[in-house]
Amino acid sequence: MTSFSLDRATYSVGESHLDHMILEKHQFPAQFQGHQVIREGPLNNETLAQNGFDGSTAERFAQAGRVTGVMRELGPTSNMAMTNGFDFMAASVVHLFDTPDSVHGWMHDIFLKDFEDRVGESVGQAHQLVSATRLDPQGFFDEAVGLKVLQGGVDGLISSTVVDFRVGRLLGVVFIGVMGDHDRLDQVMHLGQALEKRMVGVVLGSA
Secondary structure, eight states: OOHHHHHGGGGGGOOOHHHEEEEOOGGGGGTTSSSEEEEEOOOOOHHHTSSSSTTHHHHHHHHTTTEEEEEEEEEOOOOOOTTTEEEEEEEEEEEEEEHHHHHHIIIIIIIHHHHHTTTSSSOOOOOOOEEEEEEOOOSSOOEEEEEEEEEEEEEEEEEEEEEEETTTTEEEEEEEESSSOOOOHHHHHHHHHHHHHHHHHHHHHHH
């Protein structure tokens, strides 16, 4: 299948399809099977803005072409030791946009730019955004971008490896959060490829 034909197929996808695209807990890496689901379900523009950087608004996201999304996020249980190198969080998110071009714009003008523009600033919960380093994720059908984000707080450093990838007018996002300064690109790419496979399967089934 060509990129153009897959783009066209995603126009048959509606909000009701998104729940079938998001990864189930058992599809996350083995080290997360003892974690708990801490957030899941619909992710509209208002909710996304409330959980985003200061100044984020639902209107900005709507103007960028974002329609809605769904997410599933895993986090630690109370008996887990939050020590250096511990993978404490993982998530998969699927966003629906009005056009494939809007997905490209979001990846570069909102995801990458917002993080890079805020290095050195406070990002909530007494944390500072220490760095945002671009990564080069491989193995995706279409465009993919990535960041390693490092935050510092009273409990030390936390790093997140994030990959965004495009499937027509859908955006897939996966990330893993780690205690300390660590890169999880290989694991995040595998997680993203699993999400991409699931997304494409739903797209082709709905076309």
